[in-house]
Amino acid sequence: MSDVKPTVVPAAPSGELWRIVASMTATCAIGAAILGAIYIGTERYAEESRVRGERRAVSELLGLDEGARVLEVRQFLTPARDAVVYQRPAEVGAPGRELVFALDGTMLRDGALAGTPEEADAIREFHSLGRLFIAMREGVPAGFVAEGESRGYKNRIRFFVAMSADWKIAGVRVVEHEEDPGLGAEIATSWFQGQYVGRKLAAVPRLDVTRDPMPEDWRGALRARPGTAAGDWASRFGTLASREAEKPIYAVTGATISSRALTDGVRATILHFRRRWELIGPRLLEPGTREATK
Amino acid sequence: MSQTILLRERPPGARQLLMNGIFGENPVFRLALSLCPAVAVTTTVANGIMLGVAVLLVQVLSSVTVALTRKAIHPRVRIPVYTIIIAVWVSAIDMVLAGFFPSLYAQVGLYVKLIVAFAIIISRLEVFASRMPLIPTFWDGLGMGLGFLFALIVIGVFRELLGSGAILGYAVVPEKPLLFFALPAGGFFSIGLLMAFFNVIERWRNGGKASAGGGGGHGHG
Numbered sequence: 067m068s069d070v071k072p073t074v075v076p077a078a079p080s081g082e083l084w085r086i087v088a089s090m091t092a093t094c095a096i097g098a099a100i101l102g103a104i105y106i107g108t109e110r111y112a113e114e115s116r117v118r119g120e121r122r123a124v125s126e127l128l129g130l131d132e133g134a135r136v137l138e139v140r141q142f143l144t145p146a147r148d149a150v151v152y153q154r155p156a157e158v159g160a161p162g163r164e165l166v167f168a169l170d171g172t173m174l175r176d177g178a179l180a181g182t183p184e185e186a187d188a189i190r191e192f193h194s195l196g197r198l199f200i201a202m203r204e205g206v207p208a209g210f211v212a213e214g215e216s217r218g219y220k221n222r223i224r225f226f227v228a229m230s231a232d233w234k235i236a237g238v239r240v241v242e243h244e245e246d247p248g249l250g251a252e253i254a255t256s257w258f259q260g261q262y263v264g265r266k267l268a269a270v271p272r273l274d275v276t277r278d279p280m281p282e283d284w285r286g287a288l289r290a291r292p293g294t295a296a297g298d299w300a301s302r303f304g305t306l307a308s309r310e311a312e313k314p315i316y317a318v319t320g321a322t323i324s325s326r327a328l329t330d331g332v333r334a335t336i337l338h339f340r341r342r343w344e345l346i347g348p349r350l351l352e353p354g355t356r357e358a359t360k
Numbered sequence: 361m362s363q364t365i366l367l368r369e370r371p372p373g374a375r376q377l378l379m380n381g382i383f384g385e386n387p388v389f390r391l392a393l394s395l396c397p398a399v400a401v402t403t404t405v406a407n408g409i410m411l412g413v414a415v416l417l418v419q420v421l422s423s424v425t426v427a428l429t430r431k432a433i434h435p436r437v438r439i440p441v442y443t444i445i446i447a448v449w450v451s452a453i454d455m456v457l458a459g460f461f462p463s464l465y466a467q468v469g470l471y472v473k474l475i476v477a478f479a480i481i482i483s484r485l486e487v488f489a490s491r492m493p494l495i496p497t498f499w500d501g502l503g504m505g506l507g508f509l510f511a512l513i514v515i516g517v518f519r520e521l522l523g524s525g526a527i528l529g530y531a532v533v534p535e536k537p538l539l540f541f542a543l544p545a546g547g548f549f550s551i552g553l554l555m556a557f558f559n560v561i562e563r564w565r566n567g568g569k570a571s572a573g574g575g576g577g578h579g580h581g
Contacts, residue, residue: 082436089434093441097448104452108459115462244470246403249542320539 120241124199127228127237128209137200139350141342142192149174151192152346156181165346176349198339199226200350207231207351212339216331219323220244223253227335233267238332250324257288258325261315262332264307267340273315273333275326280316284309371496381503383565387480388511388551389558394480398512399547401471405528408516409509411471414453416505418475419484421449423501426489433490442485443476450476480508511554518550 124136142151149168156162162179179185196213211228224242229235240254252258265273287303300307317325372380387393394415401407425445426433433441454472457465475481484504489497520526523542525533540546 086434086436090437090440093433093437093444097444100448101451101455104455108455111459112455112462115459119462119466249403319536320542 123226123239123241124201124211124228127211127226127239128201128230129236130201130208134208135202137202137350139198139200139346141195141198142189143195145191145193147193150195150342151189152342152350153179153189154350155179163350165349167345171345173345196335198342205351207347209236210339210343212335214331214335216327216334218243218245218327219250219321220246223324223327223331225328225331225335227262227332227339229267229336229339233340235262235265235270235332235336238262238328240328245321245324249318250321252318252321253324253328256291257285258318260288260291261310263291265311267336269312270333270336273329275317275322275329276314277317277322279319284316371492374499377496377499378503378506381500381505381507382510383507383558383562385504386507386511386558387504388508388515389555390562391480391483392555393483394478394508395548395551397471397474397478398508398515398551399544402512402515402519402547402550403523403542404520404526405513405516407471408512410468411474412505412509412512414468414472415475415478415481415508416502417453418446418449418478419481419505419508420498420501422446422481423484423489423497424494425449426485427492427494427497430490438490439482439486442482442490445485446478446481447476480504514554515547515550518554519547522546522550 121136125131125134128134130136137154140153140155142153143149144151149166152165152167154163156179162181164175164177164179165173166175167173196215198213199211201208201210209228209230211226214225214227216223216225221244222242223240223245226237226239226241227235228237228239238259240259243251243254245251245253284306287299287306290303291299315325315329381387383390385391388395388398397411401411422442422445426442429445450472454469457472458469484501488500492500517527519541520528521532522538523536523540523546525531525536536542538546541550
């Protein structure tokens, strides 16, 4: 390659400087204009598809129909870290609701949310604690999905944990992670996440990870589990599932850290949610909400 | 290869440029460029294919853009301008994928953003696109992109088979034969072994003459 000469540029005359500046500025301006136009053109679709994807994940985890009513509750920590805010955003025909609790569980505020831009601005500085999705069927909760975060091998792992109305784990879904493909990324597969399904709330505090190899019959059963509705899976593998329900989660080979990160996150998220629900649940589902479901 | 190509009076033909990108100056096996992402994503064939296709697109679009605008680019700031051109294309592809192909984006989004810093792309802009007319530049970009895609598939097959005992996610052998090859260090070993193999192929193509990696003048990155 040495006989290909690099582009040789003679020393710049002083008057040339402005042309260099102009050239760079023009390039950046054109690039910014193109990207700005594409952003304006695609932002709406990107946001829509993100929301749609989350909605689909929630209804798949809880086994709901696409049209089922799902309440979304956002949780925030105040910048002073002295209170937790729960917001149910306003919808068409129904005002939202805001509950504020001190860290010891005493209620500080219970008010309406009108959905104004000022309210959205006020919450901007707050630290998000993830969202809760509450599926409603005939005015009573049919299941819950809590958003959780955990520190993975490389970066944060964001996931949804679904609980059925009788407080069993209905499913776990990793929605964002940067674990190594082929290793830690296996935690995002349905066979790994299937290990959590069906565990009772009472067993969650003891939920742990083992490096023991996964029994072959259980591995086959997890791989056979269909993605969404359980179908006849329970009748074929129910005894196997109840045998494993009290056992630890089998770590992905070579990715114990990622497996443990998700399991610790799932455990913490469920236990937190259980405690919070006793505070916020009855209030969020008060008559105002029920009328809105009709 | 490229020495002879660039010094010739008439620009080389499409077939020659394509073969140059895939074999003679293969970005990974011959130029040893962009090895870091090549190691990072090739634990499975599917990941390699996705990154390879994304690089192919960005390489062709950036090369063509530079070939069309090369007269207007001030030579003193050409490298920053190339970087901006690559960044614009990468961001545009990223936003379009996120908006219109969410399920595809969920799988490739992570890789697309990495491409801004790919040495192979900017090196082709500097070495080829900035000196050549549109048509040969298009073929050179396509050849380099295909060469990168080809390399990632070969490395991916090698590592997924040995590291995970599978091809494209389908188990070929029941256990993981050599987990080492799925790990980053194993990736460099795989590339080293395959590079030696491609040197043999190149020697055979040149009629028995040994030749150093074609990219000596590019710098390595």
